[in-house]
Amino acid sequence: ISEPRSAPLHITPILAMLAAIALETLIFPMLNRSEHEHHPNAMFDSDDWAERLLASRATKIIFALFFFNWVYSAFMATYHLQENLIVQxxxxxxxxxxxxxxxxxxxxxxxxxxxxxxxxxxxxxxxxxxxxxxxxxxxxxxxxxxxxxxxxxxxxxxxxxxxxxxxxxxxxxxxxxxxxxxxxxxxxxxxxxxxxxxxxxxxxxxxxxxxxxxxxxxxxxxxxxxx
Incomplete structure (x- = not known):
């Protein structure tokens, strides 16, 4: 939890969006291309952007790990607020x-x-x-x-x-x-x-x-x- 008037608190959403863009445009496509060369799959050519984004096994695993981390971080942030930043x-x-x-x-x-x-x-x-x-x-x-x-x-x-x-x-x-x-x-x-x-x-x-x-x-x- 950051100090409420600090720059890191307000720059966090921007960094999160930039990280998401990097995942979608750089990291996931690179993993997909690598797996597509060895294991062709119709999902790589799907019209659905979500299917294309998560076409490879590696991207599915990475996305699952990120999702778990997001849920855990949200829970811990809420818990910290309740225990430490709220008057009891x-x-x-x-x-x-x-x-x-x-x-x-x-x-x-x-x-x-x-x-x-x-x-x-x-x-x-x-x-x-x-x-x-x-x-x-x-x-x-x-x-x-x-x-x-x-x-x-x-x-x-x-x-x-x-x-x-x-x-x-x-x-x-x-x-x-x-x-x-x-x-x-x-x-x-x-x-x-x-x-x-x-x-x-x-x-x-x-x-x-x-x-x-x-x-x-x-x-x-x-x-x-x-x-």
Whole structure:
């Protein structure tokens, strides 16, 4: 799955069409001519273009392999979207809790340890909760007066804090100058981080400056302690 605003995503259909043209006009005819010389077959002279295209045994085998690959690729792409690029039910419940139990002017720092442009939790959090997410990139490329590349670098930096301690968050905050009231952590599943199953190292160090106000198997929300 490609980043949704990248060139490779949009050039893929063009490459697929060019590959199909190459198969039809170059590769399959070459295979057909080679087999026709040794095993004449009426299908080679058929008026039906599909019969002519798949006249030889080699082209049938290659087409079958390609067809299987296309079906498998489509299935895996759909599976990946469902598992990784769609907000899950437990995450939606966390969003609903935030909307119902936090002030409307609250600012949240979302820690998901994901690539920012393909992170569904960060992307959908502001729209569903109606709360400010200071580390959500989607939509920021259209905001006047912001250096998008610098913003992306900052978001990547803060996501790396998932595998570190609160010192990382504090250093990032001092560097960027941003403020936030809550830390929303999307915890990994057990097969993502075997060393820390079901949690992130960052969680273990938040208790000194934050208090936990929401907890599920996949979501942890922390509120900054009052000075």
């Amino acid at each position: 039910s437990d995450e939606l419940k966390g969003f609903e809790w935030v909307k119902a139990n936090t002030p409307s002017d609250s600012s949240f720092l979302l820690i998901t340890d994901e690539q920012p442009m393909t992170d569904p939790v960060s992307e959908w959090f502001p729209a569903i909760t109606q709360r400010n997410s200071i580390a959500t990139l989607q939509g920021q490329e259209w905001t006047d007066g912001k250096n998008f590349e610098a913003l992306m670098a900052a978001v990547l930096d803060v996501q790396s804090c998932a595998q570190q301690t609160i010192d990382c968050l504090q250093a990032w905050q001092a560097q960027t100058g941003v403020t936030f009231d809550y830390v929303f952590i999307r915890k990994p599943t057990t097969n993502e981080f075997q060393e820390f199953p079901g949690s992130l190292p960052l969680e273990y160090s938040l208790a000194d400056a934050y208090r936990q106000i929401y907890q599920t198997d996949t979501i942890s929300i922390w509120q900054r302690n009052s000075p």
